[in-house]
Amino acid sequence: MTDTMQRIVQARRPDGFPVEEDFRLEEIPLPSPGEGEILVKVTHLSLDPYMRGRMDDVASYAEPQKLDETMGGGAVGEVLESRSDAFAPGDLVLGYFGWASHGVAPAKACRKLDPELPPSTALGVLGMPGFTAWAGLEAYGKLKKGETLAVAAATGPVGSMVGQLAKLKGLRTVGIAGGPEKVGLLTDRFGFDAAIDHRVHGDAKAMRGALAEAAPDGIDVYFENVGGPVLGGVLPLMNLHGRIIVCGMIAWYSGETDETGSIPLQKVWRMALVKRLTIQGLLQTDHTDRFGDFLTEVTPLVKSGQVSYLEDVAEGLENTPKAFFSMLKGGNTGKQVVKL
Amino acid sequence: MTDTMQRIVQARRPDGFPVEEDFRLEEIPLPSPGEGEILVKVTHLSLDPYMRGRMDDVASYAEPQKLDETMGGGAVGEVLESRSDAFAPGDLVLGYFGWASHGVAPAKACRKLDPELPPSTALGVLGMPGFTAWAGLEAYGKLKKGETLAVAAATGPVGSMVGQLAKLKGLRTVGIAGGPEKVGLLTDRFGFDAAIDHRVHGDAKAMRGALAEAAPDGIDVYFENVGGPVLGGVLPLMNLHGRIIVCGMIAWYSGETDETGSIPLQKVWRMALVKRLTIQGLLQTDHTDRFGDFLTEVTPLVKSGQVSYLEDVAEGLENTPKAFFSMLKGGNTGKQVVKL
Structure with a gap:
């Protein structure tokens, strides 16, 4: 296990359509989980259109992304270290780890994933x-x-x-x-x-x-x-x-x-x-109280193939901004994820 | 009982804000009620903003007003002659008689009014x-x-x-x-x-x-x-x-x-x-199936004074267009009616 991690931060506010220079890849020390937290190695991170709105410094339904901090977003990965009874090392987990190779989060802010399904489905069709x-x-x-x-x-x-x-x-x-x-x-x-x-x-x-x-x-x-x-x-x-x-x-x-x-x-x-x-x-x-109903109804439809889905998989954290720009222009076909 | 009646027809489509010349007052023979119909002498007619939309020849939620026909609209009056068991001469009634001194309508398209309330309330607060x-x-x-x-x-x-x-x-x-x-x-x-x-x-x-x-x-x-x-x-x-x-x-x-x-x-x-x-x-x-519920709930509130209302009363059929223009410009305070 290395003692550093990589992340992408927003370096400045985009002027219209975002460009590479609006972001910066950084190497930082690997954080340690506190009491009740877990350390996760990200395997797939999510790219979503709503992220474009957060890049501007304007009031919206989501807080603006803070400059020089890890770009926010959903991600899935594997628990490396757990200081919570709810998770054990090796568990597959969904959390808000952002554009980063690793992340620490409170266990209660994470969701354990069904090992019968590809973990990336938790970012798209079942996310x-x-x-x-x-x-x-x-x-x-x-x-x-x-x-x-x-x-x-x-x-x-x-x-x-x-x-x-x-x-x-x-x-x-x-x-x-x-x-x-x-x-x-x-x-x-x-x-x-x-x-x-x-x-x-x-x-x-x-x-x-x-x-x-x-x-x-x-x-x-x-x-x-x-x-x-x-x-x-x-x-x-x-x-x-x-x-x-x-x-x-x-x-x-x-x-x-x-x-x-x-x-x-x-x-x-x-x-x-x-x-x-x-x-x-x-x-x-506004509807998160119904997320359980959604999983109950739609998970079987996905497993049976009655609901189909497509994923576009980019590779490597460093290619995340490029994949994001492409998605904004409709370059993706299905759910855009980045595999690390 | 005279054998003629007066009515106002739309003479042409308004070009922007309507003017007197867009309308014409006419004298025509008094119609006779057919089987199941009633003949009504109008006492108050209703002026409503939606009428402006009908004056143009464009698709809207209401049919355009036909030129050279009686301007449509709600009105209240007294039954002069009835060929329906549902009404007797002297009954107060609400119907779609328009800008006219008299009108004939199917009895089932009319509503008998509560004699305890001023009939004009059926055009406004309870209409x-x-x-x-x-x-x-x-x-x-x-x-x-x-x-x-x-x-x-x-x-x-x-x-x-x-x-x-x-x-x-x-x-x-x-x-x-x-x-x-x-x-x-x-x-x-x-x-x-x-x-x-x-x-x-x-x-x-x-x-x-x-x-x-x-x-x-x-x-x-x-x-x-x-x-x-x-x-x-x-x-x-x-x-x-x-x-x-x-x-x-x-x-x-x-x-x-x-x-x-x-x-x-x-x-x-x-x-x-x-x-x-x-x-x-x-x-x-879209909600007419609830009109009965409305009357049930609001009639007592009007009778008790918990719901107040105001009426602006213009006088004379010939003054109807002028009163309508004034209403469009906010010249009225409460419900605009014309008393005949």
Whole structure:
């Protein structure tokens, strides 16, 4: 066992889209667990779009990332040393260890993993992204058989779960993704009824045309995780009493704007009124009391293959920022993790 | 009994704010009730902001008003002739008789009125506007004691009901209205905890400052019936998990815009996400199955005076358009009716 560890800190606030120089890889002494804590060797760390928001110094639903401290985030690994009765060395564990080779955390802030499943599933399909999808649909989706749901970034860990859960409930599902490979996966692997390539339909008008074909009865539920032209195409197709669950807007995370982003409030308000839409902000941490229900329901679906998932695995802590930038640009297909 | 009646028809589509020339007063033969119908002499007709939307030839939640036909709308009156067992001559009745001195309607489309109450209450506090307020709060308000609610046009039939119902449930209520007379009524007559004059605080920034003082703990529920600078002031003060019930936007009905109306969708989306807001379009016709519950609950409150109401009474069918324009500009204090 070495006596140092590696970590990545945020060196400065990004100016628009983040770049390598906004981060710094450091070697620091390996910490020792205090009473009730465990020391973990990270095997896979999670990359998630919400992290982009934390890199700015603005009020959001999450505290801004502190400069010169370990980049925060979920990770899984193996317990090296335990000062808690709840864990023994060798246990697989999920915790908030961030972009780092090792971490120390209170045992009660960690979750022991099912050894029958690959540990990385605790970062994706059975972790925060999968739970986000499940919790959003449970709390706000009001899914009814025969309705139509649309979701973008639909091969990703949130979008693919949204689509598959809606499909299991008897909805028509329309998935949006970028490029022929992902679009093929939507129907072949994730069972979407229709798939749209946003690279082919690059503006709101073209997207609207493609969606109108894919959703001939209109859209009842839109699970929003991208914003941008996809939203622009979806909005006019929303049905009476439609639900828009606003979970993210990756197209706008770095301050870029576009035609849809400029739609005036007056028009949105009129649409909400005329169609009696429900527009609902979603953050999974509001629903953590239901995480157990989620695992109970979805773990068997994953084990049986009824719910499928994909992972993109980058290798090496030093490649974490690059993998993160790529994910922000849609370079990943499934859940983006980094294997150490 | 005369053998003619008067009515007002829409002569053309308004170009922006409506003017007298958009309407025409006509004398036509008095119709005869068919089997199952009643003939009614109108005593009071209702003027409501939603009518402005119907005057344009655009898809909305209500059919556009047909040109050269009687302007639609609710009215109350006395049955002159009945070909239905449900009504007898002399009965007081509510029906959809529009801007007219008389009307014929199927008996089953009319409602017999409680003779203990002034018939005009069936157009306001115990009619569509009062029900709109009640239904919106019941279905979407999720009112919790100690929270803060804000509403504009707050001496009006919707706003005053919203404020009084919320106050009865233990919320802090903030009312917004135009001019010292109305502002005085908000606290003195309708029991609002705080009252703001939007003429004094005419832009979104000034409104925000006044609201921040009136709602020191932020705003949990905003019942939207105006749009414009009031909305601009409210938005940044919305609390986590706040509810915005979009019932109307009178400031924007004739296509005017302002700074708030131009707030970009991107910013609204971010706010919905960060604060996990619920933005919900409301139309009372979605809730008509609860109208009986509304009457059961609110009629005693009106009779006992626990729920107060105000009416503005214009006189004469020929003055209906003028009274309507005045209402659109906030010239009314309470429910605007026209007495014939």
